Amino acid sequence: xxxxxxxxxxxxxxxxxxxxxxxxxxxxxxxxxxxxxxxxxxxxxxxxxxxxxxxxxxxxxxxxxxxxxxxxxxxxxxxxxxxxxxxxxxxxxxxxxxxxxxxxxxxxxxxxxxxxxxxxxxxxxxxxxxxxxxxxxxxxxxxxxxxxxxxxxxxxxxxxxxxxxxxxxxxxxxxxxxxxxxxxxxxxxxxxxxxxxxxxxxxxxxxxxxxxxxxxxxxxxxxxxxxxxxxxxxxxxxxxxxxxxx
Amino acid sequence: xxxxxxxxxxxxxxxxxxxxxxxxxxxxxxxxxxxxxxxxxxxxxxxxxxxxxxxxxxxxxxxxxxxxxxxxxxxxxxxxxxxxxxxxxxxxxxxxxxxxxxxxxxxxxxxxxxxxxxxxxxxxxxxxxxxxxxxxxxxxxxxxxxxxxxxxxxxxxxxxxxxxxxxxxxxxxxxxxxxxxxxxxxxxxxxxxxxxxxxxxxxxxxxxxxxxxxxxxxxxxxxxxxxxxxxxxxxxxxxxxxxxxx
DNA sequence: CAATCTATTATGTCCGGACATATATTGCAA
DNA sequence: TTGCAATATATGTCCGGACATAATAGATTG
Numbered sequence: 070x071x072x073x074x075x076x077x078x079x080x081x082x083x084x085x086x087x088x089x090x091x092x093x094x095x096x097x098x099x100x101x102x103x104x105x106x107x108x109x110x111x112x113x114x115x116x117x118x119x120x121x122x123x124x125x126x127x128x129x130x131x132x133x134x135x136x137x138x139x140x141x142x143x144x145x146x147x148x149x150x151x152x153x154x155x156x157x158x159x160x161x162x163x164x165x166x167x168x169x170x171x172x173x174x175x176x177x178x179x180x181x182x183x184x185x186x187x188x189x190x191x192x193x194x195x196x197x198x199x200x201x202x203x204x205x206x207x208x209x210x211x212x213x214x215x216x217x218x219x220x221x222x223x224x225x226x227x228x229x230x231x232x233x234x235x236x237x238x239x240x241x242x243x244x245x246x247x248x249x250x251x252x253x254x255x256x257x258x259x260x261x262x263x264x265x266x267x268x269x270x271x272x273x274x275x276x277x278x279x280x281x282x283x284x285x286x287x288x289x290x291x292x293x294x295x296x297x298x299x300x301x302x303x304x305x306x307x308x309x310x311x312x313x314x315x
Numbered sequence: 316x317x318x319x320x321x322x323x324x325x326x327x328x329x330x331x332x333x334x335x336x337x338x339x340x341x342x343x344x345x346x347x348x349x350x351x352x353x354x355x356x357x358x359x360x361x362x363x364x365x366x367x368x369x370x371x372x373x374x375x376x377x378x379x380x381x382x383x384x385x386x387x388x389x390x391x392x393x394x395x396x397x398x399x400x401x402x403x404x405x406x407x408x409x410x411x412x413x414x415x416x417x418x419x420x421x422x423x424x425x426x427x428x429x430x431x432x433x434x435x436x437x438x439x440x441x442x443x444x445x446x447x448x449x450x451x452x453x454x455x456x457x458x459x460x461x462x463x464x465x466x467x468x469x470x471x472x473x474x475x476x477x478x479x480x481x482x483x484x485x486x487x488x489x490x491x492x493x494x495x496x497x498x499x500x501x502x503x504x505x506x507x508x509x510x511x512x513x514x515x516x517x518x519x520x521x522x523x524x525x526x527x528x529x530x531x532x533x534x535x536x537x538x539x540x541x542x543x544x545x546x547x548x549x550x551x552x553x554x555x556x557x558x559x560x561x
Numbered sequence: 562c563a564a565t566c567t568a569t570t571a572t573g574t575c576c577g578g579a580c581a582t583a584t585a586t587t588g589c590a591a
Numbered sequence: 592t593t594g595c596a597a598t599a600t601a602t603g604t605c606c607g608g609a610c611a612t613a614a615t616a617g618a619t620t621g
Contacts, residue, residue: 077574103601114576119602127373135583136601254554258504258524258547276522276547278504301504301522306552308500323604349571360606365572382571382614566619574611581604588597 079120082111086121090130090141100138101131167211169233172199172268174226179217187217187294188283196220198229198237201268204303210269211303216295238284238293250287256280256306261298269300276301325366328357332367336376336387346384347377413457415479418445418514420472425463433463433540434529442466444475444483447514450549456515457549462541484530484539496533502526502552511544522547 076084086101095101102110107118122139125131133139177197184191195217202212216237218225228240238249261269261277271277277298284293322330332347341347348356353364368385371377379385423443430437441463448458462483464471474486484495507515507523517523523544530539 079574105601114578116577117575120574122602133602135603136585136599138601256502256524256552258522258545260522260547274520276504276506278502299504301506306502325604351571360608362607363605366604368572379572380614381573381612382569384571564621567617569616571614572612576609579606582602584601586599589595591594
């Protein structure tokens with residue numbers, strides 16, 4: 070009955086359960102057997118079962134609640150790849166490589182196409198913080214950023230100027246306690262518009278990278294958004310994905 | 316001595332260790348105390364210590380080896396944000412929205428600037444698979460892709476044509492068993508070169524998104540690379556990041 | 562001196578128990 | 592019927608032990 074399994078026991082069980090979920094034996098939305106039942110099923114200890122279930126949870130296959138049991142959330146082992154080094158700072162390529170030089174901080178009313186791209190209602194009031202990102206080595210501008218924050222957070226203006234290497238979302242979190250729970254990011258290619266091109270010291274018809282970021286709190290409310298334009302030859306978005314389960 | 320800690324014990328320990336790493340008490344590259352020592356230090360069981368260390372490992376702060384102990388890898392709690400839905404297919408926006416139309420499959424010798432961007436030696440031989448991605452709804456081309464694979468995999472040509480909605484890396488894995496362990500991706504903005512512009516049915520001087528992907532196996536060997544060019548107004552790279560620890 | 566064998570030592574896996582805690586259900590009372 | 596309290600039940604946390612396994616360092620041998 071017992072195979073001379075080379076793999077650890079909990080990994081075998083995790084594999085079996087994953088297979089069962091993929092095969093539809095445990096359909097999405099259903100609740101799979103309790104831990105003690107699984108102990109009985111696989112003839113092992115609860116500790117081992119939990120280690121196996123932990124794997125499934127890590128893979129995003131199941132969610133677990135105190136009395137409701139472990140619910141099957143997805144049939145396919147999503148997050149097959151995950152970013153290996155991907156703090157937000159790394160992603161944005163912030164920090165030591167370049168600093169923020171604030172150009173202007175003023176309240177504005179967002180309407181029309183801009184409102185649509187930002188994902189807010191027409192005529193919403195925001196505080197716009199425009200800044201230039203300058204590479205500390207070459208002294209050349211690497212990006213123009215318009216950050217839109219809730220106008221009630223106007224007191225962060227000083228801090229934004231004082232801490233040129235800190236994310237504005239971090240400043241808001243420290244000052245007002247509103248915490249970012251989710252970030253949506255869209256990367257597009259554009260032809261850099263003339264005024265921005267001048268600020269970035271590039272030709273008018275050159276290509277650029279436009280990055281839109283939306284910051285949401287735990288309630289799903291967007292309280293910050295930013296649009297960044299980078300010259301094509303001075304910036305790239307890089308990321309590394311690694312397979313989760315070897 | 317005992318605080319009325321509301322948080323679980325192992326979480327407190329994880330927090331403390333994270334703090335110690337961030338503060339430099341445990342510098343990057345150093346090896347922090349063994350599990351039994353930590354048991355003594357925090358006056359707890361090995362199980363709890365391991366749960367805490369597990370958190371740090373999950374956050375990418377430490378790596379662990381059989382006899383060398385747990386090594387500090389990074390000072391900042393990276394992966395503070397993780398992609399919420401991020402299978403590779405989602406990221407690439409593959410699948411039902413558009414299909415691959417193969418234009419040519421032929422062996423080439425990569426040299427000069429191309430070799431440099433692809434990240435291989437000058438004069439390396441590859442099998443180049445050029446294809447057009449066409450949106451199934453509008454019938455307009457949304458991207459031009461040059462995939463470079465090891466020329467020994469020339470038998471996949473048929474499969475590439477036969478399965479227009481499957482990743483080429485997946486085809487290689489199924490046919491030859493060589494498995495992708497890591498993917499590096501770089502997104503840049505470019506001006507679309509004339510021949511590509513013609514194929515994509517856009518103006519010559521328009522902006523486009525260039526995506527370079529490199530596929531590595533477990534040994535760190537690159538065995539596939541691809542360069543994709545998308546018209547600026549027909550494609551964007553979107554991703555959602557969610558905070559890991561609420 | 563080099564190569565090989567052998568302890569030593571760290572993490573990895575696993576056991577079987579205990580109590581805590583959050584949630585769902587049930588039962589009782591207004 | 593509605594609202595609240597008691598109970599049941601699932602996962603969460605934690606203990607203290609055991610043996611396995613891999614990597615290192617030391618001892619042994621050619």
